[in-house]
Structure formats: structure tokens, C-alpha cells
Amino acid sequence: MNRIKVLLADDHTIVRNGIMSLLESSPEIEIVGEAGDGAEALAKVKDLLPDVLMIDIAMPVMNGIEAAQEVSKYHTHTKALMLSMHNNEDYILKSVEAGAYGYLLKDTTRDEILRALQTVARGEKYFSPSVSHIIVSSYLQKVKETEKVKSKKTKLSKKEKAIVRFIIDGDSSREIAEKLNLSVRTVDNHRANMMKRLGVKNAVELVKKVQEEKLA
Known part of the structure; x- marks a missing residue:
């Protein structure tokens, strides 16, 4: 069985020693090296080709998130595993975005x-x-915010609802303009704006979208 080659990166020697003492008895793990900052970790990743870079976040010279991003871009054979005392959303999400595994x-x-x-x-x-x-x-939360923005974008005004109801009835722009006491150009502008916001290309798709989402 091939052993998992691990490179440890933490700016505190006592932490690195503690992790090594935890892992050295495992027959499937091989600690191939250690580093005290992100830049040193990157140099050793290139030389030692570890399977996993276990790296802290808050370190001098180059932090762990920056190092993880470099590893994910240029050293794809190595996977970054963050080991941190920080249990906050900002660090976690930035690590994920940087390519940490x-x-x-x-x-x-x-x-x-x-x-x-x-x-x-x-x-x-x-x-x-x-x-x-x-x-x-x-x-x-992001899904919720996206849906909220989408809802705002697709909400029709009172005038737009009136126009689209007449479109559903099959009325032309001229007929709608006469019924609502508007110019044909105004009706056409409202129609075009609704189609753009709803992401449709013609009146048939507009009617279908409005009916499906119950917008009018």
C-alpha cells in the first residue's frame, strides 16, 4: 500500500511537532517535510511532491489561503488541507474558493x-x-438572495400587468394602446422591457412565462 505523503506547514514549531507526534504511528502516513510559512511550503511542494499539504492559514510571508490557491493552480498533484484555529465563515469560504480540498x-x-x-x-x-x-x-443564503433579486427583477408594475393581460387576450399593440390611452410606442417599450427582464424572445414566450410564474 502506498503511503500518503504529507507536508506540514505552520509557523509554530510546537504545532508541527504535535501533529507529527499524532501521525507518526500511522503506517499509511509519511511526513515528508515541514514549513514555517506559505512561501516555504510552496517551495517544498515543488521539491517533495507531497500528496497532501496540511497548512495553517495565518502565517508570515504568505498565508495559507494564498499558498493553497497557488497549489491548486500550479501543483495539482498536491491537495491542500487547511488546519486552522479559525472557525469563521470568511476564512472557510476563502479557503474553498482558493481550491482547498x-x-x-x-x-x-x-x-x-x-x-x-x-x-x-x-x-x-x-x-x-x-x-x-x-x-x-x-x-x-446565497440561493435565498439570488431568488430575492430574481423576484425583484420579474415583478411587473401595474401598467405592465394591464398590458400583458391584453397580450394574453391576443390584442395588438395598437389595440392595447387605445384601450389604455397610451401611445403604441409606449406599449411596445413596455413589451420590450418585460421580455428583456424575463429573458424571453417573443410574445408567445412572454405569455408563457407570465402564466407559469403567475406574474399578472
Whole structure:
């Protein structure tokens, strides 16, 4: 069985020693090197070709998120696994965006570290439960905000609703203009604006969209 080659990067020697003492008894893990900052970690990734770079976030010279981004771009054979004391949304989401394959908190157990290393080494994602909760919550919030924006975009004014009802009845722009005491040009402008906002190309699609989403 091939051992998982791990490079440790943390600016505190005592932390690196602690992690090594936790992992050295595992027959499937090989600690191939260590680094005290992000720049040193990148140099050693290039030389040592580890399977996993286990890296802290807050470090001098280059932080862990910047290093993870460089690894994901230029050293795809190595997967970045963040190991941090920071359990906040900003760090977690920035790590994910940077291409990190996992995120663990420093108070995690040896078993979870091993599980994370095995998962990430296979090219799969691993996030501790509390971190996963933050990622999912952030995603759901973005979906909610997107739906809110979409709802605002597709909301029709009172005049637009009146025009689209006549379009549904099959009236022409001239007929609608006469009924609403508007110019034909104004009716056509409203029609064009509604089609643009709703992402449709013609009156048939406009009617279908309005009826499906019950906008009028």
C-alpha cells in the first residue's frame, strides 16, 4: 500500500511537532517535510511532491489561503488541507474558493485528521461537521438572495400587468394602446422591457412565462 505523503506547514514549531507526534504511528502516513510559512511550503511542494499539504492559514510571508490557491493552480498533484484555529465563515469560504480540498479545526481528533488525509489524498473533499454547516448555510443564503433579486427583477408594475393581460387576450399593440390611452410606442417599450427582464424572445414566450410564474 502506498503511503500518503504529507507536508506540514505552520509557523509554530510546537504545532508541527504535535501533529507529527499524532501521525507518526500511522503506517499509511509519511511526513515528508515541514514549513514555517506559505512561501516555504510552496517551495517544498515543488521539491517533495507531497500528496497532501496540511497548512495553517495565518502565517508570515504568505498565508495559507494564498499558498493553497497557488497549489491548486500550479501543483495539482498536491491537495491542500487547511488546519486552522479559525472557525469563521470568511476564512472557510476563502479557503474553498482558493481550491482547498478540506478544512479542519486544530481541536480535531487524530482519527478525524487521518480520515481527512485519506479522503483528500483520493481527490475528494473533506470538511469537519461544523465547517460543513457554515459552507451549507452560506450556500443557502446565497440561493435565498439570488431568488430575492430574481423576484425583484420579474415583478411587473401595474401598467405592465394591464398590458400583458391584453397580450394574453391576443390584442395588438395598437389595440392595447387605445384601450389604455397610451401611445403604441409606449406599449411596445413596455413589451420590450418585460421580455428583456424575463429573458424571453417573443410574445408567445412572454405569455408563457407570465402564466407559469403567475406574474399578472
